[in-house]
Amino acid sequence: MFSSSRKKIISTSLKGFRCNSQTAEALQVTNRLASNKTKPSQLKFSRIYPEFLPDPKIEFRNPLREIIERMDMLNRRRNVHIPEFYVGSILSVTYSDKHNPEKLNCFVGICIKREGCGLRANFILRNIIDSQGIEILFDIYDPTIQRIDVLKLEKRLDDELLYLRDALPEYSTFDINMEAEVLPEGSEIPINPIKVKLKPRPWLERWERKNLKGVQDLELPEKFYKRAAELADTTSQYDLMKQYMKTIPVEEQYQIFSEIESELNQLEIAQKKQKRKKSFVKPVKLA
Amino acid sequence: MAFIISNVFNKSSNKSIVTSFQIYNITQIREKRVVPKPKLRHPTWFTHKNRVIHDDFVTADNVGFLKEVVEDQRNSLIPKKAPTNIIDWHPGLRRTGVIARKIGNIPLWLKDGTKIFTTMLEVLDNHVIRCYSPEEYNSPRVKPTLVKNKKGCLLLGAIETDPILLTKEYCGLFKDSGVLPKKVLGRFFVSPEALLQPGTPITIDHYRVGNYVDVRGKTIDRGFQGVMKRHGFSGMPASHGVTKTHRRGGNIGGGGEKGRVWPGTKMPGHMGNRYRVAKGLKILRINRKYNVMWVMGMGIPGETNSIVYIYDTVLPLRKPSAALPFPTYFHKDEDVLPEEFYDENLHNFSDPSIVYK
Amino acid sequence: MNQADVSKLVSQLRIKVNPRLRRFSNPNGPAGRLDKLRKTVTGLIKHERIELNYPRADEARMYAERLISDAIRYGDCHRTTMEMADFWIIEKQLIHKLFKVLVPRFQDCNTSYTRLYKVPSPYPIIYKREDCYRKAVLELRGNPYPSLLPDKQYNKNIIHNILLEEAKKEYRMQKYAEVVANTEEKGKCQTDSPDEKLETSSDISSKPESNKDEHTT
Numbered sequence: 001m002f003s004s005s006r007k008k009i010i011s012t013s014l015k016g017f018r019c020n021s022q023t024a025e026a027l028q029v030t031n032r033l034a035s036n037k038t039k040p041s042q043l044k045f046s047r048i049y050p051e052f053l054p055d056p057k058i059e060f061r062n063p064l065r066e067i068i069e070r071m072d073m074l075n076r077r078r079n080v081h082i083p084e085f086y087v088g089s090i091l092s093v094t095y096s097d098k099h100n101p102e103k104l105n106c107f108v109g110i111c112i113k114r115e116g117c118g119l120r121a122n123f124i125l126r127n128i129i130d131s132q133g134i135e136i137l138f139d140i141y142d143p144t145i146q147r148i149d150v151l152k153l154e155k156r157l158d159d160e161l162l163y164l165r166d167a168l169p170e171y172s173t174f175d176i177n178m179e180a181e182v183l184p185e186g187s188e189i190p191i192n193p194i195k196v197k198l199k200p201r202p203w204l205e206r207w208e209r210k211n212l213k214g215v216q217d218l219e220l221p222e223k224f225y226k227r228a229a230e231l232a233d234t235t236s237q238y239d240l241m242k243q244y245m246k247t248i249p250v251e252e253q254y255q256i257f258s259e260i261e262s263e264l265n266q267l268e269i270a271q272k273k274q275k276r277k278k279s280f281v282k283p284v285k286l287a
Numbered sequence: 288m289a290f291i292i293s294n295v296f297n298k299s300s301n302k303s304i305v306t307s308f309q310i311y312n313i314t315q316i317r318e319k320r321v322v323p324k325p326k327l328r329h330p331t332w333f334t335h336k337n338r339v340i341h342d343d344f345v346t347a348d349n350v351g352f353l354k355e356v357v358e359d360q361r362n363s364l365i366p367k368k369a370p371t372n373i374i375d376w377h378p379g380l381r382r383t384g385v386i387a388r389k390i391g392n393i394p395l396w397l398k399d400g401t402k403i404f405t406t407m408l409e410v411l412d413n414h415v416i417r418c419y420s421p422e423e424y425n426s427p428r429v430k431p432t433l434v435k436n437k438k439g440c441l442l443l444g445a446i447e448t449d450p451i452l453l454t455k456e457y458c459g460l461f462k463d464s465g466v467l468p469k470k471v472l473g474r475f476f477v478s479p480e481a482l483l484q485p486g487t488p489i490t491i492d493h494y495r496v497g498n499y500v501d502v503r504g505k506t507i508d509r510g511f512q513g514v515m516k517r518h519g520f521s522g523m524p525a526s527h528g529v530t531k532t533h534r535r536g537g538n539i540g541g542g543g544e545k546g547r548v549w550p551g552t553k554m555p556g557h558m559g560n561r562y563r564v565a566k567g568l569k570i571l572r573i574n575r576k577y578n579v580m581w582v583m584g585m586g587i588p589g590e591t592n593s594i595v596y597i598y599d600t601v602l603p604l605r606k607p608s609a610a611l612p613f614p615t616y617f618h619k620d621e622d623v624l625p626e627e628f629y630d631e632n633l634h635n636f637s638d639p640s641i642v643y644k
Numbered sequence: 645m646n647q648a649d650v651s652k653l654v655s656q657l658r659i660k661v662n663p664r665l666r667r668f669s670n671p672n673g674p675a676g677r678l679d680k681l682r683k684t685v686t687g688l689i690k691h692e693r694i695e696l697n698y699p700r701a702d703e704a705r706m707y708a709e710r711l712i713s714d715a716i717r718y719g720d721c722h723r724t725t726m727e728m729a730d731f732w733i734i735e736k737q738l739i740h741k742l743f744k745v746l747v748p749r750f751q752d753c754n755t756s757y758t759r760l761y762k763v764p765s766p767y768p769i770i771y772k773r774e775d776c777y778r779k780a781v782l783e784l785r786g787n788p789y790p791s792l793l794p795d796k797q798y799n800k801n802i803i804h805n806i807l808l809e810e811a812k813k814e815y816r817m818q819k820y821a822e823v824v825a826n827t828e829e830k831g832k833c834q835t836d837s838p839d840e841k842l843e844t845s846s847d848i849s850s851k852p853e854s855n856k857d858e859h860t861t
Contacts, residue, residue, distance in 0.1 A: 046650045053648040058663040060591055064577060065391040065407055075636035096400065096643050103643040117647050119393050143634050143641045144400040235675045238731045240710035241665055248648040249656035344799045349808040356815065 043250070045257045045264060048084045050114075051121035051140065052256060053248045069118040070256075074263050076141045081271050082148055087111050088156030088192060090174055091125060093138055094147040107136055108151065108176050112161035126164055128173040133165065151180045155191045157214035166203040167196045332417070332442060332472060334456040357450060361467055367486045369617035374480055376613035378606060381438065383475045383615065384598040385413050385489055386445040389504065392585045395571065396634040400641050405571060405581040408502070408595065411445035413489040414466045418442075418482050438476040441483060444469030445594075473596050481614040491578045492616035494570055494597075496628040499605040500582065501566045503596045504589035508560035518553040563588040567602040573628040652724070655713040658756040659705065666703050681707055684782075686734045688758070689741060693783035698762065701780040705758050707732065708782075712757045715747050749786050759783050761792055 046053060052073065054066045076082075085091055089111050097105035109125035112135070116122050121140040126133065138145065164172045171194075183189075197216045198207065208218050209228040218224075236242055248256075257264075345353075376382075387408040395405050421437035442460075448470045450458050458468045464485035483489075494500065514520040514536040522534045539552050565587050572581040589595055600606065629635050670676030684704035687694050694701075711732050718725040720743040729739050750757045761781045781792060799805060 043653070046648075050647045050650060053650070055646055056648045057646075058661070060391070062390040062592055064409060064579070065393070068407070068574065068577060068579060069393060072636045078637070079639050096641055098400070098643055115647055119395075121647075139394070139402065141636070142400075142402070143396050143636070143638070146640050146642075235673075235678055238678060238728065239674070240714070240728065240732075241661075241706050243649075243652065244654055244657070244661070244706075244710060245665075246649045247652065247654055248650075250653045251656040253650075253653075343804070344796075344802055345808065346796070346800050346805050348800075349805055349812070352808065352812045352815070 042254050042257045042261065045261065046248075046253050049264070051117045052260065053117060053253060054256075055117050056246055056248055058245075066118070066256075070260060072119060073141060074260060074267075076143070077267055079143075080145060080147070081267075081274075082140060083150050083271075085111060085123075085148075085150050085153065086155045086189065087114050087159060087161060088154055089150055090152040090178065091123075092147075092149045092151055092178075093125065093136075093145060094149075095138070095142070096144040096146060104146070106176075107134075108174055108178060109134070109136070110161065110164070110172060110174060112164055112172075126161075126172050127176075128169050129176070131169065133169070133172065135165075149180060151178050153181075153183055153189060155189055157191065157193065157195075158212055161214070162205070163198065163207050163210075163212060163215060164196065166198050166205075166207065168199060171196045330474065332460050334460070335454050336457045338452060338454050340452070353451060354449075357467070361447075364465060364467070367465070367484060367488070369619075370484065373617075374613070376611045380478045380480060380613065381476065382481050382493070382599055382611065382613060383415075383441045383443065383477050383483065383489065384473070384596055385410050385491075385493060386443055386471055386473045387411060387502075387580075387595050387597050389587055389589050389591060389593055389595050390579070391591050393581075395581060396641075397632050398634050398641065399632075400643075403571075403583065404585045405583055406568075406585060406587045408580050408582055408587075408597065410491040410493075410578045410580065410597075411471070412447060412469075413443050413445050414464065414469070415483045415485050415487045415489070416442045416444040416461055416464045416466070416469070416472065418485055420482065421479055437479070439479050439482045441475045441477055443473045443475060443489065444471065445473070446470035471594055475596075475598070477614070483614055487615065489615050490618075491573060491575060491580060492618070492624070493612060494573065494580060495607075495609075495611065496570050496573055496630050498570050498607055498611070499567050499600040499602065500570060501564050501598045501600050501602075502568060502582065502587050503562060503564045503598070504587060504593060506559040506561055506563050506588040507590050509558040511556065512558040513555045514553060517555060517558045520553070567600050567605045569630070571630045571633050574626065575624060575628075576626050653717075654710070655717050657706065657709050657713065658754075659709055659758075661706060662702070666699055668700070668703070682732055682734055685711065685732050686738065688782055688784065689733060689738050689746070690735065692787035693781065693789055695763065695779060695781050698778040698780040701760055701782045705760050705782055708758055708784075709756060711742070712746055712750060715742055716750060719743075719747075746784070753785070755785070757785055759785060 052070060054061055090108070091111055092106060092108040094104065094106045096103060107125055107127070109127035111123050112126045114121075114123040119139075119141050122137055123140065124135055124137050126135045128134070194214065195216045196214055198218060201220075206224075206228075207215065208220055208224050209231060211232075387410045390407045390409050392404055392406050394402050396402055419440040419442075421439050424438075424440040444461070444464075444466070446469055447467050450468045453468050460472075461468045466486060509516070513534055515522050515534050520536055523529050523532050523537070525533060536554060539548055539554065540546075565584065568587070569583045570580055571583055573579070587595065599611075634641065668677045668680055670680065672679065680700070681704050684694070684696065684700060685708050688704065688708050696704075711728065714725050714728060720726060726739075729742055730736070733739050733742065746757075759782075761783075763779045763781050765777055765779055783789075783792075800809075
C-alpha cells in the first residue's frame, strides 16, 4: 500500500530542506539534542545495562517496586562483577553446582538471547560439547553465579541468535579453554559480520519470515519467500505509539540512570583496579 | 354507661390484662405472619463515596484557600498514644489485618540456591476509623444467637485523599477518628481484647518475618470466557474430522432421571472480578523503610497496583507459635529495629555468592 | 517482563497514554487503522482545530503529539523523522508547516502540544454505546481561533466566591491572632526563670493531647 512515489517525495522534500545550509542545520540538531538533556554518559548505560530499565508495559509498572528492585540489583553487583556483554559475545560462567563433586561448574558459550528486566533478567549461553548442542539459561542476579567472564566482546548482525539452533554445528562450537580477548580501552564494540549457514529444513522456526541479517542464502523454493512477503509487517514501523509503548522515554531513562550512575561508576572503577592486580604477574628469576 | 365502665375498671386486675394480651398474641401466631428479617443489610459505612464533580466556577485563589484549610487540618492532627491496658498475645486471639497494595511479582533466592517467586505487598497508611464491640456490631448475615465466639469489628482506612472529592456523608465517617478521609475502607473482625481506639495507626511492624498470612483480593476481570480458559478443559482436536467443536465443552449430562443440567456444571461464563483468598502465605522479607513485605507465591488475586487485604492465617498448622505484637505494634523509643528483616532461609543480595560444601 | 527497546530514543509525552491502543477494526487491518488516523492528524495540522468523535480524537491526539515531539527532538535533517512526517502528513506542503511553524512554536513548551475538549453530543443522543457517539474537539495550542473555554474573569463576582473570599480573610485573621498569642507567650516565658519556662512549655505541648484523649474515650 506504500507506493514508491512516496520515496521520491521524501527525497525531494529532504532536498528542499538541505539546500538552506547544511552546516547550520547540523548545528541546530546538536543544540537541540543538548537542550533535551540527552547526555551520552547517561544514555550509554541503557545499552550496557538494559535490565535497569523497567518493563514498558504500563499495567506492570510500579515506581516503588522499581526502586527496591534496582537497590537489590546494585547490592548483588557489589558482590559479583557482572560485565558488559551483548548478544553474540562469548562468555564463561562459573557457578556453584550441587550435583558436581567439586561443587563448582563452568560453562563457556555464545550468548544467543538476553531478556527480562529487573531481577528477572536472564541470558542463554549456547555451545556444542561432544557433538551435543547445550544451552543453559542463567539468571543474571542468581546468587549461585560465582564469576562471569567475557572471553570475546562483540555484537552480531541480529538482536537474537536463536537461529544458531538450526545452523551447522561449527557456528556454535567454542573451545572450553578459550583465552580471553581484551579490547583496547575506549574502543567501540566490534560487530561480527559473519553469515551463518543453516541446515536444510525442517527447522524449529520459519527463519525466512524473520528478516534475518546474519544468515547465508536459505536456498528455499520461491513460494516460501512469496508467502513471507505476504505476511511481512509493513505498517508497524510507522506506528509511532506502538514504538512509544515498547520503550522508556529518554527523560525517564535519564532520571533512572542519574540516580544510580555514581554507584555504577564506582563498581566499574573497583573492577578495573581488581583486574590490574590480577594481570600483574611477578617475574620469575631464571636460573 | 359510666357505671359499667367503672365496674370494669374495678374488676380489672393484672390477670385480666395479661389474658387479653395473650389472646392478642395468639391471633398473631395463628396467622403465622412473622415479618422476615432482611437477609443482608449493608453496614453503616456503605455510603456514596465520590462527589459528582461539577464546574463550580470557584476562582483559583479560593481553590488555593480550600487546599490550605485541608493542609492545616492535616498538620494539626495529633498522633494517638498507646493504650495502657495491653494484654499479651496467646493462641486463640484474633488480631486486626491491614490494607495493602500488590506492587509486583519478583524472584528471590533461598540460601540453598533455589529460586522462588514472591509477591511484593506495600502496606499503606492504615488507621483505625471505627471500632465496634461485639454487642455493638450486628452481623448483617448471621443470626446473633448462632454466633458462639463473638468478635468485635474494626473499620480500617487507607490512602489519604483530598476531602473535596468526597461526599459529606463519607467524610462524616472519619469525624471521631481524628484522621483525614481515606480512599479505601476495610472491615476486620477481631477478638474483643484486640479492639483498638479510632485513630490508631497500624504499620508494617504489625507483622513479623516467618508469619503466615491470608491475602484477600479481587481477581482480574477477564470477562465472558469459554470453558478452556475458565475451567481448563482440554477442548477437542484441531483436525481429524472435527468440525466446529474445537474449543467447546462437550457433553454436560445424561438423560433419564438426570435429564437436566445439574447445578454447578462447569460451563462458559464470566471469569474473574470476584473476591478470593490466598491462604497460608509465608512472609519472607520485610522492608520497614518503604513499608513493603515479600510474601511467598505468585497466586495472589488481583492485578499489579490493586488493593488487597492481609489477615493472620486461619490455617491451624500455620498459626504462629511465638508471641505477636498484640493488639498491634506500638512504637517505643527504646526499640531499635533494623531497616530490613530477612527470613533465615532467604539469601540477602548484600551477601557474597552461595558456595556449596 | 520484556526489556525496553532502546534502539530509538523518544521524548516523554505530556498527555496521559492509554495502556492499550484502540483497534478501529477495519477491512484493511492495521494499515487501514493507520490510514484513518493519518487523515485526522493531517486535518489537525492543517486546520489547527477539528471536531470529531471522541475515541478517534483521543487516539489521533497521541500520534500528533508523538510526531511533533519527534520533530522537535530530531529536527528536519533526521532521516527517520522525515519519513515519519512524510507518512503521517498526507498533504505534503504541511510537512513544511510542521518543521517551520509548529516546531518553533512548541520549542520551549512545557505542556502538551494539543488540547482535547469533550463537547455535547448532537441530538438525538444515542445511549447504546456511550463512548462511540461522544463528540470532541481537538486543537493545537497557540492556534489563531478564539478560546473555547468560558471567560473566567467575572467568576469572582459569583456569590459563593465572595463568601469564600470573606471566609478566607476571617481564617487568616484567626491564624494571625494565634501566631501573635504564641509569640507573646514565648516572650513571657523568656522573661521568667528558665525552670518555669520548661514547665510551661511542657504543659502547652501536653494539653491538646490530654483533651483529645478525653474526647475519644
